[in-house]
Amino acid sequence: MSLHEYIKKNDLESIKKMTLTKENILAGYSSNALFLSCFYKHTEIFIYLTETYEITKNDMFIIFNVRYHIFFYACYYNCKDILNYLIEKFNVTKKDNELLSVIINYDFHNESKEIVMKIYYEDECKYLANNDYEKLLERFKIEYTHVLFTSNNTCCICNDNSTCILECNHNYCMNCYINYYYIYNNPKLCAMCRKSILSKHLIVDSSIIKSNNPLLNPLLNPLLNPLNIY
Numbered sequence: 001m002s003l004h005e006y007i008k009k010n011d012l013e014s015i016k017k018m019t020l021t022k023e024n025i026l027a028g029y030s031s032n033a034l035f036l037s038c039f040y041k042h043t044e045i046f047i048y049l050t051e052t053y054e055i056t057k058n059d060m061f062i063i064f065n066v067r068y069h070i071f072f073y074a075c076y077y078n079c080k081d082i083l084n085y086l087i088e089k090f091n092v093t094k095k096d097n098e099l100l101s102v103i104i105n106y107d108f109h110n111e112s113k114e115i116v117m118k119i120y121y122e123d124e125c126k127y128l129a130n131n132d133y134e135k136l137l138e139r140f141k142i143e144y145t146h147v148l149f150t151s152n153n154t155c156c157i158c159n160d161n162s163t164c165i166l167e168c169n170h171n172y173c174m175n176c177y178i179n180y181y182y183i184y185n186n187p188k189l190c191a192m193c194r195k196s197i198l199s200k201h202l203i204v205d206s207s208i209i210k211s212n213n214p215l216l217n218p219l220l221n222p223l224l225n226p227l228n229i230y
């Protein structure tokens with residue numbers, strides 16, 4: 001039987017008895033032994049082959065129209081054990097832009113992608129945890145107008161107090177807005193009315209902005225009069 005057949009059958013003991021080289025493991029591009037171990041979610045075989053044949057991070061790039069990495073397939077096929085193993089072994093951090101951005105920009109959603117999102121958006125997640133919304137608005141280049149909210153409308157996702165209003169007039173809290181649309185990269189449609197929010201214009205409650213900029217401070221700038229709220 002061939003290596004590929006043993007992988008399919010999850011027969012690690014037979015693979016251990018084979019005489020193989022690194023080239024054998026990597027042969028076959030998009031059907032190589034690592035890809036198949038990932039595809040069948042056979043984590044033990046994946047780790048055995050990687051460790052025994054000293055496969056490097058760079059060896060794991062396979063040619064598939066463009067350069068894709070096994071890291072991408074581990075994520076795409078939601079092999080969380082293989083993904084976590086690769087993150088740990090190769091110390092994948094937000095600096096690994098080539099690995100991460102391919103996944104971030106590819107249109108699919110599963111738990112593995114969330115693991116990758118948390119690495120890619122490490123700083124943004126910290127801003128969110130610290131309620132540092134001004135940095136987030138700046139980071140994602142979101143245009144906003146800044147007014148003091150007087151109504152008690154609630155977020156259409158979590159029911160918390162609303163801290164921003166989209167152009168379609170639907171209310172969100174800033175956590176849901178940033179998480180839903182930017183960190184987890186959902187389709188850019190309002191969760192409530194499905195209108196496009198691509199224009200990125202928000203009305204934001206000034207109470208959540210820490211700015212000392214007088215232009216953004218409603219107490220110092222009469223143009224930001226709270227009565228302007230609809």
Ligand SMILES: [Zn+2]
Pocket residue numbers: 155156157158159160172173174175176177
């Ligand atoms: Zn919310």
Ligand SMILES: [Zn+2]
Pocket residue numbers: 166168169170190191192193194195
């Ligand atoms: Zn809406």
